[in-house]
Amino acid sequence: MRHMIKKYRKSLMIMATLFSTLAGNAQPTALPAPEKTGGATIMEALWNRKACREFSDRSLTEQQLSNLLWAATGVNRPDEGKRTNATAVNMQEVSVYAVLPSGVCLYDHATHSLRKVANGDHRQLVAAGQDFVNDAPVSLVIVVDMGKFGDRQEMMRPMGAADAGIVAQNISLFCAATGLATVIRGTMDRKALQKLLGLKEGQEPLLNCPVGYARQH
Numbered sequence: 001m002r003h004m005i006k007k008y009r010k011s012l013m014i015m016a017t018l019f020s021t022l023a024g025n026a027q028p029t030a031l032p033a034p035e036k037t038g039g040a041t042i043m044e045a046l047w048n049r050k051a052c053r054e055f056s057d058r059s060l061t062e063q064q065l066s067n068l069l070w071a072a073t074g075v076n077r078p079d080e081g082k083r084t085n086a087t088a089v090n091m092q093e094v095s096v097y098a099v100l101p102s103g104v105c106l107y108d109h110a111t112h113s114l115r116k117v118a119n120g121d122h123r124q125l126v127a128a129g130q131d132f133v134n135d136a137p138v139s140l141v142i143v144v145d146m147g148k149f150g151d152r153q154e155m156m157r158p159m160g161a162a163d164a165g166i167v168a169q170n171i172s173l174f175c176a177a178t179g180l181a182t183v184i185r186g187t188m189d190r191k192a193l194q195k196l197l198g199l200k201e202g203q204e205p206l207l208n209c210p211v212g213y214a215r216q217h
Contacts, residue, residue, distance in 0.1 A: 028113040029105075032063050034070035039177035049172055052181035054215040055135040064180070065098070065138065068211060069107045069114075071174035072096050072140060072167050083109055085167045088159035093148040094167050097197055099123050099139040104196065118196050125189045125196065126208050133185075136210035141193060142167050147202030164206040171209045181214035 040048065060068070073096050076084050087093060096107045098114060101121045105114035126141060127133035142164045149156040168184045175182040185208050193205050 028108060028111060028115045030111070030113045031066040031069065034067050034074060034112065035063065039174075042173070042177075045173045045177035049176040051183040052214045053130075053132045053183055055132060055137075055181065055210065055212040056215045057135065057137075058213045059137045060180075060212065064178070066112070067178070068138075068140075068171070068174060068180070069096065069098065070112065072142075072171050073107065073109050074112065075109055081110070085163065085170055087163045087166075088149075088156060091148045093145045093160060094163050095143045095145065095203075096167065097141040097143060099126055099141060101137065106197075117198060122196060123210075125192045126185075126210070128187050128189045130185075130187060133210045135215075136212040138212070139208055139210040140171060141188070141197075141205050142207040142209070143197070143199065143203055143205050145203045147200070153202070160204075161206060168207045168209055171211065175211060179213075180211055182209045182211045184209055 039045070071084060073083050073085050073094060075081060082090065083092065085094060097117070098105045098107060099122055101123070103116055103120060104118040104122055105116050107113075108115055123134050123136070123139055126139040133139060144160040144164050146153045146157065146160050149160070172182055172184060174180070186206070188205060188208050190205050193199075194203070197203075197205075199205075
């Protein structure tokens with residue numbers, strides 16, 4: 001038990017250091033390399049997959065955040081630059097933003113790093129009145145850049161939405177396989193987030209996933 005407490009405290013210190021670095025660094029912050037093993041089987045993850053709306057105040061470790069973001073949209077075929085999430089005609093129009101207590105960061109899948117876009121705790125914009133979201137240590141906002149489809153935007157809109165759903169399911173299955181909790185949501189303050197994230201015309205926040213540990217009763 002004492003060993004587990006020391007390990008947990010160490011993970012909190014590591015995560016606090018990461019948050020501190022992000023808060024004061026305009027340069028991209030490299031994440032640990034994603035792990036290639038661990039977690040439940042895909043069948044076990046499917047059996048365990050469920051929505052959670054009650055989170056504890058326990059933080060994620062830096063390695064967990066790294067694995068989570070890689071599972072969402074990370075590069076799994078470096079020679080081709082292709083990712084864990086399928087996209088229509090390989091447009092790779094989906095981006096993920098990590099909304100953390102210390103700030104908001106864009107996940108750069110190519111370099112597996114975080115690029116800060118805003119300081120401060122903005123989880124309330126993701127919560128949009130559903131306060132349980134504020135308890136999760138990180139919320140991932142899934143943004144689709146419909147502008148990448150050019151003059152085919154209207155025709156490809158259903159595919160953009162489907163691609164966002166694929167990322168959300170990656171997140172959900174990762175959580176189910178690794179003992180974390182999440183819920184896929186459409187509710188958020190989209191206009192405020194578009195402004196905060198500095199999104200351009202055509203970039204739309206479609207879904208979000210608060211991630212953490214389920215509160216134990």
